Amino acid sequence: MSTTKEPLEITCTECSTRFRLWVPAEVLSTWSEGANVNCVSCGKGHKVTRLAEGFSVEDTAGVVTQPAPAPVATAPVAAPVAPAPAAAVPSAELDTVLFIEDDRLAREMIENSLQDVTVKMVVVKNSTEALKAVSTETVHLIVTDLYLKDPNDPEAVFDGEDFLKRVVDTGANIPAIITTGKDIIDDIVLDPKWFDMHVKGFIQKGNPFWVDELKLKIKEVLYKD
Template identity: 50%
Template sequence: MTVKKEPLEIECSDCHKSFRLWIPVESLPEWESGSKISCIRCGARYLIKKNADGFLVALIKDTVSRAKKPEPVVVSAPAPPPPPPPEAPAPPKAATRGTILLLDDDRLAREMTEHSFKESGFGVIISKNAAEGLRELKKQKIDLIVTDLHLKNSKDPEATMDGEEFLVKANQIVKNLPAVITTGKDIVDDLVLDPKWFDLHVKGFIQKGNPFWVEELKLKIQEVLHRL
């Protein structure tokens, strides 16, 4: 049975990170008295209250750390600098932990995952529809695919395939390429246990909507790549 949910988008006033909550409609009365959540990046705390016009989002100020203003430093006149040493060759760039092809038609979801993946050392290639993703697969070396299950979008003429159709075509281009599927809808056993996902090398499903879904996705990716 599908649970109806109401979206709430929040931009942290402290670090300017945007994230989205999906709140089950049946639990909305509990939010009228207020619920506390934390920013997924900086940890700033917010009080969320449901009212007649939607949601009231208030920063809990005493949880936000403030940087101390630096004190002035008196510096004496410097001595003449020694001659510079010969230039050393630049160190090689650190290798990424793997390159992820990320497909999602939701701009906010793309931005959240891209920023988090790069902070963790992954290379990230972004596509907003399956057609873009297939073109990238032909050009780039990809270690793992993350695709939303529902990619079709009537506003995008190239968005004619869903995640499953994309994975079928992707496996014709690159054999045995592992994938993780994301979805904003409820994940049910009938979906996860379907044997077709084994043939498409799907290693897991992540439900979007809770404040920690990006972290759950990163842990799943690390687990899959570690086994390769």
């Protein structure tokens, strides 16, 4: 049975990274005295307190991974010469990953967090834009949200599953990864229909590390080092 969760968006005061937590309702009831939440990027601590309406977020000491050691007095040495930056790989030689995500914050997290993955990113917000991208780009991997329909968006006419079916119907054999903010139920994941749509994995967006999990899955599917 799915647990009711509430979204909590935090902007880190240290590195300005924006991330979202989906917190179970029963856990929120214990946050009236405050709970410590660390930034998913730099480890900066924040105290999150449940108020009558919404939340308050305050700085705490936090824990930053791999803190810089205290400086040690040494004789002056010549500054090292910085190596020449590696030549950029032409976009035509990169694998193209098509991201379909209707949530603005999730799109920003994807674009900001996957910069170090050597792929060409094409990011769209609905199924109609995705179909146009497939027809104009040589797509090597599709990452799509499962639920894309939006009555307020005339171009969001079908969900991720319907989009993948349409891609398969064109004869294309493009691997896919599905993301969703809903709890992933085993009965859904194990359904054999996903095999026919070339789905290689599911990523649940209900935890603060979902982008890191997505990055690893992309590298696994594309055999990236």
